[in-house]
Amino acid sequence: MSSATEVGKDTDPVTRELNAPTDEEYASSTNDGVQQFAYSDERKIGVTGAVFLILNKMIGTGIFSTPSAIFAATGSVGISIILWIVGGILTFCGLSVFLEFGLAIPLSGGEKNYLERVYRRPRYLASCVLAAQMILLGFSSGNSLAFGRYILAAAGSTQGDGWTARGIAIGCITFVVALHSIFPKWGLRLVNLLGIFKVVIVIFIVFSGFAAISGRLLIEPPGNFKNAFAIEVSENYGGQGAYGYATALLQIIYSYKGWENANYVLGELKNPRKTLAIAAPIAIGGVTILYVLANVAYFAAITKDDLATSEVLVAGLFFRNVFGDSAAARALPAFVALSNLGNVLAVSFAHARLNQEFGKEALLPYGKFWASIKPFNAPAAALFLHWLITVIILVAPPAGPAYNFVVNLYTYPGAWINGFVTAGLIYLHYNKSEKWTSPWHTYLPISVIYLLANIFLAIVPFVPPTGDWNAEGYPYFVFPVVGVGVLLLGVVYWACWSKLWPAIGGYRIEAHRIVEDDGKEVVRYRKIKTR
Secondary structure, three states, X not given: OOOOEEOOOOOOOOOOOOXXXXXXXXXXXXXXXXXXXXXXXXXXXOHHHHHHHHHHHHOOOHHHHOHHHHHHHHOOHHHHHHHHHHHHHHHHHHHHHHHHHHHHOOOOOOHHHXXXXXXXXXXXXXXXXXXXXHHHHOOOHHHHHHHHHHHHHHOOOOOOOOHHHHHHHHHHHHHHHHHHHHOHHHHHHHHHHHHHHHHHHHHHHHHHHHHHHOOOOOOOOOOOXXXXXXXXXXXXXXXXXXXXXXXXXXXXXXXXXXXXXXXXXXXXXXXXXXXXXXHHHHHXXXXXXXXXXHHHHHHHHOOHHHHHHOHHXXXXXXXXXXXXXXXXXXXXXXXXXXXXXXXXXXXXXXXXXXXXHHHHOOOOOOHHHHOOOOOOOOOHHXXXXXXXXXXXXHHOOOOOOOHHHHHHHHHHHHHXXXXXXXXXXXXXXXXXXXXXXXXXXXXXXXXXXXXXXXXXXXXXXXXXXXOOOOOOOOOOOHHHXXXXXXXXXXXXXXXHHHHHHHHHHOEEEEEEEEXXXXXXXXXXXEEEEOO
């Protein structure tokens, strides 16, 4: 770091607004008004590469597992499919918001920079809250548990979310963390290979669904498309009211996760404004079409009761009904398990590096340890932190169904973060004193739709469902309470990190934005002695 240079350094750390980057510091305007950012050197990824980068991250365990919970919550075939379309629309809205921020503030860190740009007081609060969410809830538990369940299904086991599946899940995350820590290049190669593989699996499900619709089934046709929009209530599905719709939408948003990848690779793109404007809609549109068609396939081959109770094994049940219980059919759940493994690899890789950045910035206690790349030139310590949180979330839920709880806990706090990001963009648009400019513009209706959706997702899970309050084996309010509690824990940590501990230790926190040797701009928080 000795060769890094500081950007925009002032003599007075109090008035030096690193949380509000200026155009003069980070960009220079060309005659056509498109910002060219001085920090970037080579932009190597074109449109095709960007499409697959986003698409491979989006397609994960969700489409193979969450349709069961979504139908169980709504009790309607038609509404379930409509919600998947709504999920795609909301993803487009979120992408527009993040593109406007990302092209105006092309720095690593994503939401961290956007929140800091808007919510400048109290200083560093946004960073601490986001760090709490990313570190404590940025786990791979859902993907790992789905891997365990599909491995058991491939072996012919009928066990549910019991300790056998959780044990396999722990083995999965342990293997992934060890691979990324000891052989990081092979970890990336496996991510890319499995990324292509899981796209092929979804396409295979879609075409198998066409065969099921035409009558190629080993069971009686379920007839789910008759009165598709009727809302039915039975022992296994429906009757959860607004709470059910909120949790269903959270599950769908979990399945679409990865669209924000566009904002984390801006420095690697050729002509980012043009590339993202083409690649992101293609990727998100393609995933939306595949997801809707995959759900049509599931409804064409699985009865309502079986679908509602299949939990994470939706795709496995689909393969059994279409191809039978042969050895070849049992191999298909193993392929889905490999797809799940790909997501564990991808999420672990990304979140470990985010943990490493928090360590570098000294937002984590013993930051140098968590930022270390010894002994294998990989962020082994940050990967261990990711492993630890993932294992805790795997073993903490009570015996019984755990997948839906893990998915909701992972997704829920993001509704609060995305809501604040969107509200901040609306504020920047209408507060002329902010002098906000970006190569990308999000129109007000898009921002309002995305804001209202996130408010709905943040508030409604606290509303009691009309059915059993403990239907999943735990009280309905556990995941929203834990999610909000983690965000509030970030506030408590901020008070200690920026106020209490400096007062006791006789120092102040000062932020420095620096340019590293590779051209990457980062923020480092330093302790400056005051006595």
